[in-house]
Amino acid sequence: MFFTTVILAIREIRRHLLRSFLTVLGIVIGVAAVVTMVTLGQGATAAVTEQISSLGANILQIRPGQGFGRGGGGAQAPDFDMGDVDAIQQQIAGVRAVAPQAQSSALAVRNAANWQTTVAGTTSQFFVAQQWELTDGRIWTPAEEQAGKAVCIIGNTVRQNLFPRTDPVGQRFRVRDVACEVIGTLASRGQGGFQDQDDTVIMPIKAVQRRFTGNRDIRFIMVAVDEAYETSSVQASIEQLLRQRRNIGPGEQDNFNIFDTRQISETLQGTTRILTAVMGAVAAVSLIVGGIGIMNIMLVSVTERTREIGIRLAIGAVAGEVLMQFLVEAVVLACLGGLIGLVLALVATLIMAPLIQVPFLFDPQINLVAFSVSALIGIVFGYFPARRAASLNPIDALRHE
Amino acid sequence: MAADPIIQLRGVTKTYGAGATAFQALKGIDLHVEAGDFVAVMGPSGSGKSTAMNILGCLDVPTGGSFRFKGVSVERLDRDQRALLRRRYLGFVFQGFNLLARTSALENVELPLLYRGEDKAKRRELAMAALDKVGLTQWWDHTPAELSGGQQQRVAIARAIVTSPDVLLADEPTGNLDTRTSVEIMELLTGLNRDAGITVLMVTHEPEMAEYARTIVHFRDGLVEKVEQVGAGVPA
Ligand SMILES: Nc1ncnc2c1ncn2[C@@H]1O[C@H](COP(=O)(O)OP(=O)(O)OP(=O)(O)O)[C@@H](O)[C@H]1O
Ligand SMILES: [Mg+2]
Numbered sequence: 001m002f003f004t005t006v007i008l009a010i011r012e013i014r015r016h017l018l019r020s021f022l023t024v025l026g027i028v029i030g031v032a033a034v035v036t037m038v039t040l041g042q043g044a045t046a047a048v049t050e051q052i053s054s055l056g057a058n059i060l061q062i063r064p065g066q067g068f069g070r071g072g073g074g075a076q077a078p079d080f081d082m083g084d085v086d087a088i089q090q091q092i093a094g095v096r097a098v099a100p101q102a103q104s105s106a107l108a109v110r111n112a113a114n115w116q117t118t119v120a121g122t123t124s125q126f127f128v129a130q131q132w133e134l135t136d137g138r139i140w141t142p143a144e145e146q147a148g149k150a151v152c153i154i155g156n157t158v159r160q161n162l163f164p165r166t167d168p169v170g171q172r173f174r175v176r177d178v179a180c181e182v183i184g185t186l187a188s189r190g191q192g193g194f195q196d197q198d199d200t201v202i203m204p205i206k207a208v209q210r211r212f213t214g215n216r217d218i219r220f221i222m223v224a225v226d227e228a229y230e231t232s233s234v235q236a237s238i239e240q241l242l243r244q245r246r247n248i249g250p251g252e253q254d255n256f257n258i259f260d261t262r263q264i265s266e267t268l269q270g271t272t273r274i275l276t277a278v279m280g281a282v283a284a285v286s287l288i289v290g291g292i293g294i295m296n297i298m299l300v301s302v303t304e305r306t307r308e309i310g311i312r313l314a315i316g317a318v319a320g321e322v323l324m325q326f327l328v329e330a331v332v333l334a335c336l337g338g339l340i341g342l343v344l345a346l347v348a349t350l351i352m353a354p355l356i357q358v359p360f361l362f363d364p365q366i367n368l369v370a371f372s373v374s375a376l377i378g379i380v381f382g383y384f385p386a387r388r389a390a391s392l393n394p395i396d397a398l399r400h401e
Numbered sequence: 402m403a404a405d406p407i408i409q410l411r412g413v414t415k416t417y418g419a420g421a422t423a424f425q426a427l428k429g430i431d432l433h434v435e436a437g438d439f440v441a442v443m444g445p446s447g448s449g450k451s452t453a454m455n456i457l458g459c460l461d462v463p464t465g466g467s468f469r470f471k472g473v474s475v476e477r478l479d480r481d482q483r484a485l486l487r488r489r490y491l492g493f494v495f496q497g498f499n500l501l502a503r504t505s506a507l508e509n510v511e512l513p514l515l516y517r518g519e520d521k522a523k524r525r526e527l528a529m530a531a532l533d534k535v536g537l538t539q540w541w542d543h544t545p546a547e548l549s550g551g552q553q554q555r556v557a558i559a560r561a562i563v564t565s566p567d568v569l570l571a572d573e574p575t576g577n578l579d580t581r582t583s584v585e586i587m588e589l590l591t592g593l594n595r596d597a598g599i600t601v602l603m604v605t606h607e608p609e610m611a612e613y614a615r616t617i618v619h620f621r622d623g624l625v626e627k628v629e630q631v632g633a634g635v636p637a
Contacts (some may be wrong), residue, residue: 395455
């Protein structure tokens with residue numbers, strides 16, 4: 001009996017194809033919009049999370065000045081020096097590794113190939129702090145580090161550009177005017193923190209200071225915090241120490257800043273999550289507008305439908321049967337619309353995800369929720385006009401204009 | 402056996418609206434119809450014929466008085482019980498056809514059977530038989546828009562008789578039709594009355610159509626003015 005009702009409902013839907021199409025259009029668009037927005041938003045969140053986590057967990061980044069760049073904190077906030085690095089290493093509890101960094105951009109040349117890249121000077125602690133593995137070769141020895149020898153470890157991008165076919169370890173190439181020997185290659189990390197992390201040449205810091213930057217300044221210190229310690233309390237002790245070393249009086253502002261990568265990551269994740277929610281909400285409004293569309297079509301066709309209800313009642317249908325028919329019709333329509341919407345959303349996200357460079361993540365939950373909501377909207381807006389008609393006297397329903 | 406009249410009205414009134422705009426369309430109708438009779442209802446426009454037919458067809462309820470159908474007091478039944486009464490015993494032909502649009506003649510005729518719970522094969526068989534009785538076998542798959550007025554009216558009649566009702570009510574079944582088609586419809590109704598023993602009540606304005614009936618009830622101003630016995634034989 002129920003099966004028959006469904007068959008009859010489908011027959012009615014096919015008989016009034018245009019009306020049915022207009023009715024479900026709102027649902028189709030609404031469902032497609034909600035699912036597309038939320039799926040893309042979740043993909044974006046995942047992408048951000050992935051990028052941030054590639055920066056390393058429990059890492060504090062210390063820079064001169066306030067905020068990124070060197071502005072603030074007096075006329076010019078001085079850079080750090082090796083003394084600061086040693087002090088942090090020796091005096092702060094809970095520090096797993098401290099790696100200074102001095103950077104310069106430079107042209108790397110080997111035979112006919114050249115490549116503009118970043119030369120980073122650091123200590124062997126860098127590889128501990130970053131938990132960055134080598135695929136081949138070795139890290140420089142303490143003696144080489146001490147002497148500032150021109151040995152280098154190259155990232156995957158540099159390797160591909162300068163050594164497309166040969167094994168780079170043991171080979172030499174020139175960075176700016178400096179001839180240096182490749183002693184190791186880094187594992188690929190890919191796009192991270194909005195730049196290509198693999199596009200780098202890493203050398204002992206002394207070599208970079210002497211031959212590239214021309215001073216003993218350290219622009220950037222990276223501190224890896226031991227997991228057993230609170231990052232925030234380690235951060236506070238470092239701040240205390242650096243204020244002292246940089247002679248900042250009480251009441252004066254810091255002329256350096258310490259960033260907790262986890263904090264950044266949480267902030268960014270929060271932001272993308274809010275964006276997803278906002279986009280989802282906008283899309284949800286379109287779903288509701290779709291529902292109102294259904295109601296409009298239902299109200300427009302209510303004269304025709306009321307007469308139909310009148311005829312059915314007059315030839316002996318009880319109100320419950322007529323309502324059941326309308327309910328099933330509304331459910332079938334809404335479900336069809338919902339399904340079409342889901343398929344559209346799937347196609348749209350598959351096309352758009354690569355374009356805006358977010359991964360495609362299929363989330364069954366949002367699909368289910370959007371589908372259920374659409375079904376509910378269809379039922380509510382399709383059923384209630386019918387219920388009013390079915391409560392009329394058959395003769396009043398027939399006379400309806 | 403002196404059976405109860407199939408239809409018995411006593412002091413039936415019907416008031417439309419309420420308060421200052423209230424209008425009494427029926428002012429106290431007394432009427433009985435024997436099973437197997439062929440009744441024509443006549444009277445000036447606005448005299449309450451359709452109102453009375455709707456009450457007889459259990460499509461509407463009287464404001465006052467009593468209506469017994471096969472001995473059952475209809476005013477005591479609820480909506481659904483009246484619907485079941487219509488489904489089981491009554492066929493109704495409306496003045497304006499009232500067929501489902503975009504729906505084939507066959508499906509229109511099948512509709513009452515659907516609510517009776519007949520299976521598909523039975524529905525088709527009975528509906529085709531009814532279409533055959535009204536002479537529309539070859540038009541079974543045409544929608545109302547593809548049928549003439551007379552053909553639509555015959556589909557409506559087929560739909561009304563497909564359940565083999567005890568009583569067929571027809572409100573101006575020939576109202577919109579030319580004389581030739583009207584005569585065809587009247588012959589159809591007469592045949593149903595004679596051969597299938599269906600009690601027929603029919604509203605008409607045309608005296609020629611009323612001549613097909615055995616009993617003519619005249620309405621005036623919401624009252625039954627007179628009841629005439631005409632035609633060859635009053636049913637036993
Ligand atoms: N739904 C309604 N609401 C208010 N008044 C109504 C309604 N239906 C009928 N009437 C009034 O009741 C009176 C009787 O109407 P009815 O339709 O029974 O007349 P009728 O005899 O069938 O007329 P006709 O021959 O023109 O069809 C008319 O005056 C009409 O205006
Ligand atoms: Mg009338």
